[in-house]
Amino acid sequence: MIKFTNLNFKYMNSDKKCLENISLEIKKNECILFTGVSGCGKTSILRLINGLIPNFYFGELTGQVCIDDENITNMDIRDISRKVNSVFQNPKSQFFNAIVEDELVFKPENYNMNPKDIVKNIKDILEKYKLKDFQKRNLFTLSGGEKQRICCLTSETFPTEIIVLDEPSSNLDVDSIEKLREIITKWKKEGKTIIIAEHRLWYLMGLADRVYYMKEGKIERTFSGNEFEDIPYKALKEMGLRSNQNRKLKFYSRIGNITDNKANKYKNNNLIQIDYLKFRVKEKELLDIKNIFLPMNSIIGIVGLNGVGKSTFMNCFCGLEKKSKEVIKVAGIKMDKKQG
CATH class of the missing domain: 3.40.50.300 (P-loop containing nucleotide triphosphate hydrolases)
Structure with a gap:
């Protein structure tokens, strides 16, 4: 053929x-x-x-x-x-x-x-x-x-x-x-x-x-x-090849379910604080995240299956989604979308 x-x-x-x-x-x-x-x-x-x-x-x-x-x-x-x-x-x-x-x-x-x-x-x-x-x-x-x-x-x-x-x-x-x-x-x-x-x-x-x-x-x-x-x-x-066996790892979603990030370990001026972040498309709620504290000058991974909201979260976090609602503070100062 x-x-x-x-x-x-x-x-x-x-x-x-x-x-x-x-x-x-x-x-x-x-x-x-x-x-x-x-x-x-x-x-x-x-x-x-x-x-x-x-x-x-x-x-x-x-x-x-x-x-x-x-x-x-x-x-x-x-x-x-x-x-x-x-x-x-x-x-x-x-x-x-x-x-x-x-x-x-x-x-x-x-x-x-x-x-x-x-x-x-x-x-x-x-x-x-x-x-x-x-x-x-x-x-x-x-x-x-x-x-x-x-x-x-x-x-x-x-x-x-x-x-x-x-x-x-x-x-x-x-x-x-x-x-x-x-x-x-x-x-x-x-x-x-x-x-x-x-x-x-x-x-x-x-x-x-x-x-x-x-x-x-x-x-x-x-x-x-x-x-x-x-x-x-x-x-x-x-041979430079990957495994021919599926080695599954267990991932546990933490986005939207973090209430204790040990924020007290960091001073306020070294934190990015998300009081809340919400995003909806029509009647479907895609993101509902509350009380997250991210230490500045750190590398932070956002993981999860396709479609759980990783990219949407990043777009909202950076101020690229006009319809999102959020309160994000950097070093205690509230940011608007243009400052994301």
């Missing part, structure tokens, strides 16, 4: 090949994982499959990449996109609309699908993934995990046999990664050909049929899915 033959590629204005002598074949219905340290060439492999190389990323290309026996250099990007869907690392980089429904209809409308078929298809997809309530939501109010799921859904509004995913889990928490795995599992059961470039490995164990380990633009080693699962952590670490 996809065949690389003696493929070499060097980006424009680069002195070094990012891909060197790549020869491999991906069969229909396979789930393939490309992994390796940053800069090893795995993203460039995906860019060749979805046509971004050579149509948007220019350079010196020799050898062949064929999809269904047709050389990609002879294919228009529009024709490639009828065969290949893409999910990228940063969901926001591939949105063309602000509302979920508008984003889902964007691609099928551009391919002149029957409007009735589009409406039915989107309804079925939202019900399939239990996201019917998201249809009218603003994309930019969604959490990172929710945005990535919508990106995955757009791959089904105009279905293709091949789906490429470029580090799709990089901005997700464990819960969102497990939801991503569920989507990939559904695709595999439906007979899709799935090609993934990833650093994070554990969630793909049991899904990947074959794993290509890349180093400095070359295929260094090839493993079956089972062989890769059996590699011990020490060996993976020596």
Whole structure:
């Protein structure tokens, strides 16, 4: 289905090949994982499959990449996109609309699908993934995990046999990664050909049929899915890779539930004091935080799952949310939004 033959590629204005002598074949219905340290060439492999190389990323290309026996250099990007869907690392980089429904209809409308078929298809997809309530939501109010799921859904509004995913889990928490795995599992059961470039490995164990380990633009080693699962952590670490096992950590949410921060340990002029901070969207209360004392000249981490309010808290704290209500004092002096 996809065949690389003696493929070499060097980006424009680069002195070094990012891909060197790549020869491999991906069969229909396979789930393939490309992994390796940053800069090893795995993203460039995906860019060749979805046509971004050579149509948007220019350079010196020799050898062949064929999809269904047709050389990609002879294919228009529009024709490639009828065969290949893409999910990228940063969901926001591939949105063309602000509302979920508008984003889902964007691609099928551009391919002149029957409007009735589009409406039915989107309804079925939202019900399939239990996201019917998201249809009218603003994309930019969604959490990172929710945005990535919508990106995955757009791959089904105009279905293709091949789906490429470029580090799709990089901005997700464990819960969102497990939801991503569920989507990939559904695709595999439906007979899709799935090609993934990833650093994070554990969630793909049991899904990947074959794993290509890349180093400095070359295929260094090839493993079956089972062989890769059996590699011990020490060996993976020596290869510059992360663990292939999920090591879950327990996190306990403390935002909004702190009443004793041992503020008496610090003098008033060394404290940032949040008397209260509230933020609502329509009828939904997103933040309700009271009595937090933050020592100045310190590094403070805000942790929690996707969607719990970390980014919203920071935006409110910095005065970027006009509709938030807060009383914040720095060294005992009350701040307004412009001073945040």
